[in-house]
Amino acid sequence: MHVGWCAVFRPHPDRPRPSVEMLRRSVAGRLHLTPRFRQRLAFPPPGFGEPFWVDAPDFDAGSHITALTCDDDAVSFETFHMLTDAALSTPLDRGRPLWHVYLVPRLEDERVGMVAKLHHAMVDGLSAVELGLLLLDTERDAPLPPPPEPSERWLPSRVPGQISLAVESAASLAGDALRGARTAAAFAFSPRRQTAALAGTLRRVAAVVRDDLLPAAPDSAVNVPIGPQRTLVRGRVEMDALERARTALRASGGPRVTVNDVYLAAVAGALRTLALRRGERPVPLKAMVPVSVRSDSERASLGNRISFVFLELPVHKTYPAARLEDVHSATRAFKESGRIAGGVTVLSALGFLPDPLKDIAARMAASARVYNLTISNIPGPGVPVFMLGAELEEAHPVVPLSEDHALSVGVFTYRSGAFFGFYADPDALPEVSELPAAVAAEVAVLAGQRPAPRRLAVV
Numbered sequence: 001m002h003v004g005w006c007a008v009f010r011p012h013p014d015r016p017r018p019s020v021e022m023l024r025r026s027v028a029g030r031l032h033l034t035p036r037f038r039q040r041l042a043f044p045p046p047g048f049g050e051p052f053w054v055d056a057p058d059f060d061a062g063s064h065i066t067a068l069t070c071d072d073d074a075v076s077f078e079t080f081h082m083l084t085d086a087a088l089s090t091p092l093d094r095g096r097p098l099w100h101v102y103l104v105p106r107l108e109d110e111r112v113g114m115v116a117k118l119h120h121a122m123v124d125g126l127s128a129v130e131l132g133l134l135l136l137d138t139e140r141d142a143p144l145p146p147p148p149e150p151s152e153r154w155l156p157s158r159v160p161g162q163i164s165l166a167v168e169s170a171a172s173l174a175g176d177a178l179r180g181a182r183t184a185a186a187f188a189f190s191p192r193r194q195t196a197a198l199a200g201t202l203r204r205v206a207a208v209v210r211d212d213l214l215p216a217a218p219d220s221a222v223n224v225p226i227g228p229q230r231t232l233v234r235g236r237v238e239m240d241a242l243e244r245a246r247t248a249l250r251a252s253g254g255p256r257v258t259v260n261d262v263y264l265a266a267v268a269g270a271l272r273t274l275a276l277r278r279g280e281r282p283v284p285l286k287a288m289v290p291v292s293v294r295s296d297s298e299r300a301s302l303g304n305r306i307s308f309v310f311l312e313l314p315v316h317k318t319y320p321a322a323r324l325e326d327v328h329s330a331t332r333a334f335k336e337s338g339r340i341a342g343g344v345t346v347l348s349a350l351g352f353l354p355d356p357l358k359d360i361a362a363r364m365a366a367s368a369r370v371y372n373l374t375i376s377n378i379p380g381p382g383v384p385v386f387m388l389g390a391e392l393e394e395a396h397p398v399v400p401l402s403e404d405h406a407l408s409v410g411v412f413t414y415r416s417g418a419f420f421g422f423y424a425d426p427d428a429l430p431e432v433s434e435l436p437a438a439v440a441a442e443v444a445v446l447a448g449q450r451p452a453p454r455r456l457a458v459v
Contacts (some may be wrong), residue, residue, distance in 0.1 A: 002092055004117035004398040006084050006232055007441050011112060012140060012389030018101050018112050020067045022144065022388050027135060029145025031154070036122055037155065040097050055156035056097050060169050064100050071105045080104055080113050087115045087228045089399060098122050101388040112390050120400055122281040134387040136392065216369050217286040221278065222407045223368035226425040234300065234396045235420035235436025235445050242418060245446035249324055257328040260377050262446060263325040263418070269377055270438035274431050275315065285313040288371040309334045310371055320445045366402035374399050374442050396421035407432060
């Protein structure tokens with residue numbers, strides 16, 4: 001359940017090449033900005049509630065920032081991809097802070113490679129980007145942060161014992177009860193207004209259950225038992241091509257679609273291509289699309305502030321323009337339905353279930369019956385960012401896989417490019433390597449750079 005990225009940087013022409021030692025020093029000078037990086041999970045006794053974040057007394061940044069190769073080894077791209085997949089196939093140690101950064105100091109074209117992963121319990125996709133910006137610079141010549149003064153050095157808080165954890169859990173549960181009591185009091189003093197608000201909430205929740213959770217996802221080749229191996233297949237599409245695809249439909253009399261609609265339609269077309277190559281009849285798939293519900297004041301905060309939306313990917317439609325129109329209709333419908341707010345309410349309600357029921361509900365919500373695959377759009381900065389003077393040139397995101405889901409798709413927009421990360425179990429879905437070219441072909445057709453395909457016979 002880690003999110004992350006694989007990135008490549010162009011070194012500064014007049015500065016030393018980034019090294020693990022330099023990166024450790026840079027990160028150590030900024031850890032006070034992200035205290036969660038020095039915390040681990042502590043588990044209260046069974047039945048006493050959720051785990052807590054506590055300071056890791058033995059924290060050492062050096063053990064979380066490591067090199068995959070020696071500084072002077074010129075690593076081929078094939079080897080870098082293999083090292084990336086091996087790093088992403090290794091689970092994070094839940095007894096330590098839940099993050100790790102791997103550096104490949106020298107690639108065969110003299111650039112620098114990086115792989116980073118953080119557990120989804122720490123961050124969602126958007127806050128992972130914010131954390132990335134905290135670890136990077138917006139100026140090419142930014143100096144290394146100075147080491148902390150002796151008086152400013154971090155001292156971990158005492159690790160609480162099991163009794164303390166139980167007491168804190170009880171206090172948290174009491175706080176939940178108090179908030180519930182306040183809600184009841186508010187209802188008693190203003191029943192008409194509270195009834196109207198409750199009715200609206202119930203309507204939104206009912207819409208989520210009716211339209212999102214109850215309709216079963218169809219059987220698909222992307223929903224099979226998966227093992228521990230992971231691969232990150234990279235793709236890139238220029239933002240200019242996506243913009244042309246977005247405006248072309250409008251110019252031909254169609255609706256005003258968004259770039260996000262183009263992403264979803266392109267993935268639908270690529271999955272159709274794979275189905276036809278396998279000799280299968282393409283069927284519409286159910287995609288889970290995370291939606292950020294962060295306010296501006298929460299942009300730099302850690303944790304998960306996402307809701308979910310499920311929509312149909314029109315894999316069965318023959319023509320790219322028809323797929324794009326269908327996707328646009330689906331995204332417009334969920335924006336107008338209030339289902340995003342309903343999803344927040346459903347997720348919040350799951351947190352109040354008893355632990356055994358919570359586990360069952362979480363597994364059901366992440367099952368292949370509920371959705372076929374996740375597609376996540378993660379907006380990045382429109383200006384260049386730098387790591388130790390080296391300019392970020394590309395970054396491909398990692399979106400977690402849940403049980404019986406062999407594929408997830410992430411899109412990270414940075415400057416003039418949309419960088420796709422097709423994250424998969426390579427044994428369960430070996431065709432994942434074909435997706436970047438298939439997505440690029442779909443965008444080219446939508447942008448008018450290629451003719452639309454002839455109608456293909458469905459087997």
